[in-house]
Amino acid sequence: MLRAGRVSPDEPSPEAKQVLQLCRAGPRSVAEIAATLGLPVQVTKIILSDLIDCGALSFVVPTITSGDPASDPQLLEAVLAGLRAYAQGR
């Protein structure tokens, strides 16, 4: 997941502008950014890595990298509660 930083690149490309706009609304996954831009994931990753290098984007470390969510009962309980509230309609 990526989120916008405080720095803006000097001359962002139209794609980079779009990425920053998207990530300012909240952290976004690479898959979602690529799909929104209509670009292949590999191309999107290059745009993202340039933005990360200059500090305009940073990683939000998702907890999925730190373990198997299917074996974390507390996490599953939290998802269940969230989904139940969501199903009732906000």
Next chain:
Amino acid sequence: MPGYAPTPKADEHVPASLAALKIVIAGGFGVGRTTLVSAVSEIDPLTTEEYLTVASAGTDRLTGVEHKARTTVAMDFGRITFRQPPMVLLLFGVPGQERFWFTWQDLITGALGAVVLVDTRRLESCFDAVDYFEQRGLPFVVAVNQFDGSHSYTPQEIRRALDVTEQVPVVLCDARERRSASEVLITLVNHALSRLSQRAHP
């Protein structure tokens, strides 16, 4: 990179760590996978769709979906954000046929579980997906999307036809309804939880 200001400090609005969880929704051709993702997603689902080519007509069986002009050959992506605790649930809809398995490996890594979406008119189109998740030990549920004009079967009949164990939930759903589609996800998370407690107290 020259010309850029130094790296900023972390933004205080967003937690440094955010739980992002994945659920994979696998379904054969024309089963309502895109519909299910759009019913539960808080955003319009992002989909890469391409016209079904004449070349695939011999490969993909069209019974019951003869009039379907487009089919998803890529992936559907949806998202649900929970505020408290901050979590994002990412939904990935993927084609169920075996020849697309190469796209699944990355997706199921770290996934919470999977939904196998089934159309009773073409039950065999989901055998591959059931086998796949069984082999990899990923918690999954079978959700039967009820179409108008399809013969209605009981979950027991479908369980027997698919030869899945009693532990795997088989539920009926309407993929167009948010509540119904959300219930499928709730069933999946419940199932993942009960599998854990069975492992802890066999």
